[in-house]
Amino acid sequence: MSAIDTASRNAPARRGAVRRFAASPRAVVSALVLGTIVVLVALAPVIAPHDPNTADLGRAFDPPEAGHPLGLDPAGRDVWSRLLHGGRFTLAGAAVAVAVALAAGVPAGLAAGYRGGWFDTLADWWFNLTMALPAMVVLLASRAVLGPTVWTLMVILGLLVAPSFFRLVRSTVAAMRGELYVDAARVFGLSDTRIMGRHVLVVVRAPIIIQTALVAGMAIGLQAGLEFLGIGSGDLPTWGAMLNEAFTNVHRDPLLMLWPGLALGLTSAALVLLASALRDVLEDRGAPAATGRRARSRATGGPAPSVSAEDRTALLSVRGLTIAYPHDDGSAKQVVNGIDLEVRRGEILGLVGESGSGKTQTAFSVLGLLPEGGRVEKGSVTVDGQQIVGAGERTLRRLRGSTVAYVPQEPMSNLDPAFTVGDHLTEPLRHKLGLSRARARERALELLRQVEISDAERVLASYPHQISGGMAQRVLIAGAVSCDPDLLVADEPTTALDVTVQAEILALLRSLRTERGMGVLLVTHDLGVVADVCDRVAVLREGRIVEHGSAERVLTAPEAPYTRDLLDAVLDNTPARGPWRPREEETR
């Protein structure tokens, strides 16, 4: 149940979006910059020392001086005042573009994504058409029809970028149309409009906000570009117009380009930074406290624990293993807490626990493949006498596949959808065992037959989406045993499968164990599975082993109260519910 494991790992990061926002320096800085710009610009009529259009040509190009902090422009107007006033038109223009794009793209995207059908087809076609239009020609032609003002251009620009909102909203909504909570809302009798208002809008809100920031930045940049081409704002002092005017005088006064360039650059940069910060904050994709690089170097940098003689005899030996996920604040959440395990050749050890018990983390640590952010804090893991903790990537690579192999829980997501079954099987064979293409293919067919796939040829040529889940799990098992490993780490290998298929897979594991003398670490939550295949079992609870022993003993005479609780929850012996009786007499 790795999904639940992940969720519980993230659970401590329970903070509101606002607090996450405040904690992100990127977000705060960009919001501050943007806020300052907006406030300055909004207050332009109050704080600008001069009228932006009053010119004193005689003083054109004058350098900064008291009263004119940024000097005067080529017409003898105060640059600082123009910058402030110009920002109003620049930002308002961008706002117009964004508003138009939102108004045109979002409702259409909502309706198309939610209802699908002819409206979707039509809207999609229309927005594709909009995207295929050469923007410059449309802008120029519309300008000729509607007049040369920044507003017209921005309205048209808004219409031209509306498809980006449409697509975003449409795909998000189409994806969530299948969500259970939308189904649930429909069952409650919520009308479509209310569902859109309540559920859909809430979900697309974050991506829309992000896209809005990006589009605003783009609109500002485009305004400047249009001014540069001489298709601009008419007489309004936008930053783009100022920049272009400065450009035509760049040799006479290069400094003039600095101010509008800076204003434009700062605003755009703040917008794009804000967008990326918002993405992390709203979509909850913040990087973990320790980044991968640091985590890896820590995991590999420490002194490798020594390997005792006792560890050498066992196939897998875990000693005092502690796994932790460090937090932002320097503390760490321990998910596995000093556990000991041992798997011998030809033995299946069941590692049993509920979600969040740390069983999957233990399995990953045996492979040296802890998820990003996780690290082994203490203890040792040896496989066939080789230390895993702190081992280099090269050592691990050698061990993986040929000494220790892995069978995952969810068969579909563990096959690369872009490659055929054959590719999946032959790649390690050719790479690890150095087999030729033909030999590898032969061996792959052999492996598929070993996992009881009858039409191996067809399966070999299939893509993962063309085979069933049970079949995929067989393929994964075939892949795992392809390089003849000594130890198999199977993480809930049957949880996603139907019971009849589960029985077959378990039989397969059992025969692999018998025929190849393989040791298996079987991670599961299902005590029935344990009873079916395991020789020994370890019960894990909140990162600690609460009970350890032969499967028969633990299941029939549990010692730990927790194991007893688990067994009590098993429904095997619960009586069936009796037949239904009408309940007229039970008046309340």
Add this chain to the structure above:
Amino acid sequence: MLAFALRRAGSGLTLVLVISVLAHTLLALPDPDVGRQLLGPAAPQELVDEHNAALGLDRPLAVRYADWLAAAVRFDLGHSWFTNESVTQSLANRLPVTLSLMGGVTLVTAVVSFVLGVWAGVRRGAVDSAVQAVGVIGYALPSFLITLIMVIVFAVQLGWFPAVGYTPPGVSLTGWLSTITLPVLALSVPAVAGVSQQVRSSVIDVLGRDHVRTLRARGLPFPRVVFRHVLRGAATPALTVLAMQFVGMLGGAVIVEQIFGLPGIGAMTVQYTTRGDIPVIMGVVMVSVLVVVVVNLLVDVLVAWLNPKARLS
């Protein structure tokens, strides 16, 4: 697969047709007085009217469109009202320039973005921050400023590249490379800024998927997993963004071609549109729409090839 491509091509054709109607109408709306512009202020009004009539401007819009379409299907896009050039010929001359540019930008953007994006996505940490910073800067600077700075530094001051002009590869391959290098780099900056971020986030996304862990558990080297599997998984969204950048580039080409005096499609857009040279602009519109349609088709086919599941729909 073929049927899929044919169907997309069919809908592309419809798109081209509808856009031609839209463009023709939109361009005719401002009703620029072509005769007056051509003949200048000195020409008497009769002459101007005569000239406009000779161009067919006195006929209804629909008739003009029908004539245009009838000729266009025979690849005759007419002649410029202002320079008399054959539009088909002119586009044939100019398209290679713009395609050189856009092809170059696509290549540079794809390579650089994938290198940066994968690097940032895999290494994270400081590298990641640096790549993101590059993205922000590339995005924040107005592209024409970057272009102007490049011309001054690399062409005028250092003299490494020519400041203006275009040499076709048929004349001199090195000449071609030296004339398009700067414009390509200038246009690539914003494109890289956008695409590398997408590659980065797709790489991070794919790296977190189950099958990557399983592949690594098979003992495959991490770089091999990244280049064979992660890259392929990350390519689909990145390709979509790249295609969108490509479309946006048609706009960027307008500025860059003007600054570098490149005789491409973009350079003609502004002047010919403001003058109302409908035959030329119709040609430009048709070519750019065709390019967009072809690029989208290519991307669809590529995505289908990269992603077997997409072949079904």
Add this chain to the structure above:
Amino acid sequence: MNTTGEQRGEGPGPDLGTAHRPLLEADALHVSFPGRGRRAPRKEVLRGISLSVRPGETVGLVGESGSGKSTFGRAVLGLVPVASGTVTFDGTRIDNVSRRARRALGRDIQVVFQDPYTSLNPSLLIGDTLAEPLIAQGVPKERARAGVGALLDRVALPRDAVHRLPREFSGGQRQRVAIARALAISPRLIVCDEPVSALDLTTQRTVMDLLLEIQERTGVAYLFVSHDLSVVRALSHRVAVLERGEIVEEGDAERLTRDPDHPYTRRLLLSAPVADPVRQQERRRERERQFDADTP
């Protein structure tokens, strides 16, 4: 007397007959989905299912993936279109009815889905999620909000949950929220689509107990869809086994799980391992003996 009927105060009065009349009745229900690809034939998912649920009864629907068990639930809920056959609720046809009529049915038929992670909108506060069915049925907002607290009590969740987001809760707690939501407007039938499958063993048990307790208290009927015979057995009065869109066997839970008629039922039963190594070994042998011939 029918408690739900009395709550509403509908009808001329208690009538012994109504209690025996099926609350939900599906007759020769067919559902098909469009095939993948353009000219692919439609895929038949349900091929003539006839099944009824009486007031206060729990009917378990068991099958493997692809058997159509969830589709049946969704067809009852109106989430998938019915190709042919009828679904009758309390004597009224409810298959392929208008959106408006279907919305009104929200008062009587509710749902609890399998995945507690995706069945709650991650961006909505628990309180809003719970108030939703009430608001949908036209209860004023204030009244709806007030009712939420009582709902939380009923599923033994703290009242301050109102102001929290789903992700702050564990899977079992979320499933309680989903159940509370289904109970909000005292429905007469709840379609439970694998409501405990994603839960831990101990949690699964408590949620099952909750479902039983609620049924005892309110007399709501359950259509209980699951792949797990042991769960179905413990909860259902009656069980129907579904294979490839058809019901292969139907009967009282006790009889069906003790002495199944159909080989498919037997195979399902024997394939599920039990947590006792000795007994499991016997069952395995038994399964191998019975089914080795037709193992692929």
Add this chain to the structure above:
Amino acid sequence: MHTRAPATPATAAAGVALLVLAGCAGPPGDDDPATLTIGTMTVPQSLDPADAMGSAAPYFQAVYDSLVRREPDGTYAPMLATEWSYDDTLTELELTLREDVAFDDGTPFDAEAVKANLERFPEAGGGQAHTLEGLEGVEVADEFRAVVHLSQPNRALLYYLSDAAGFMANPGSLGDGLATAPDGTGPYELDPGRTAIGTTWVFERKDEYWGEPLPYEEVAISAFDRENALVNGVRTGQINAAVVQEADQQSVVRSEPGLESVPQDIDYQGLILFDRDGHLVPELADRRVRQAVNHALDRPTMLDKLVDGQGELTDQVFGTETAAYEPELDSRYEHDPERARELLAEAGHPDGFDLTLPRMPEIVGEPMATSISTDLAEVGIDLEWDELDPANALRAVFTDQAYPAMVMNNAQPAEDWVTVAELVLPGTFNFLGTTDDTVGELVREIQNAPADEAAEPARELNRHLVEEAWFVPFYRLTYQHVSDGNVEIEPQSGAAAPSLYNYTPAG
């Protein structure tokens, strides 16, 4: 097999790049001394002489010869015509032609060819057709003598015959594809393979030319959209020669060590007041109001700031090389807001009036627009600018006649009559047909006076126009003829584009 190499979009992009193999010809080698590459912002409408314009002269001079050659100083020299003479009425011009000239297909150049070309020119509807207005016909006196008959004297006829109207095309090709396949007797021929109309024209020297061959084997003309790119091209040596107009680019050119530049005062910039009779703005009918506008503008500051001092102040529309030019008229209207207000008050408008003018951003930049409106506001005139698209500006101004005045750049050819014809006679820039007795009389006098006696009435007219304030000129603009150092450029009097004959290798 199903194994595939990892795919990246890079491979796809490479494919796209490789597709681009065919192509048009670009500008030829830049530092090849045998090749002259001229950069320009002017593109000819076609290469048919009927569409010729003075500003695009070099394109035509490469492939056509004109009847009369105009020397850099504005004087006339023999070309296809070796001699010319007027009759006493000034309505007959007899041209004696060279006898050794033939078109490429062997057709001899003769009086018939002159007749065919000249009689077609006003009919063909080109932009300069009006310059041969009043042409009654061309008489073929003998094989190499043609007589041009006019309905009334045209004092600029020789000028026009050295300009657009004078280009002689093969009579057999007239009206037949000359636009893209020019057929003249000129020193070069168009290389269609390397020419991309709209961007690059390449002309190759003809093997046989009747006259002195020009020094370059090849002439390429490259068109640019931006002067900035043009100047960069000269700076990197890809362009040999160009005319630079923008003040900022001029300062780049002047400060760049490797470049040679020759300044020339060419166009004058100023307001042409169309509405001197007060149709649209009644106030303008009063001479004092027009004078007030002249006094209101602070020309020295405009010159200094708007064009970086690159020009000379002027209050007259006649160029320095014309007979009509009077140096003291350049300072007739001082910047004197006080006087302007007085004049307005005298005219009965002490509170000023409202004025709306068209603005084409290419001509009137923001700073100029602001400074003019500020200066006029100073004296009470409330000026508003209507921003016009280039596509519609001419129609709004000339067809719809919607504005009382307009800021323009006008050439100042050495020939007085050109200025008179365009600015003073009813028509082109005097479309509302303003005149008065003095003007009528002086114009008649200039038109009919023998050549050596026309100067005085022309000066008289000039003084009268300045006094009546028909115009509000600001200054004559200085342009820089810039070369990369390999070419010597001799400016052409009265024209921004030097004749093709004016380029020679440096050193």
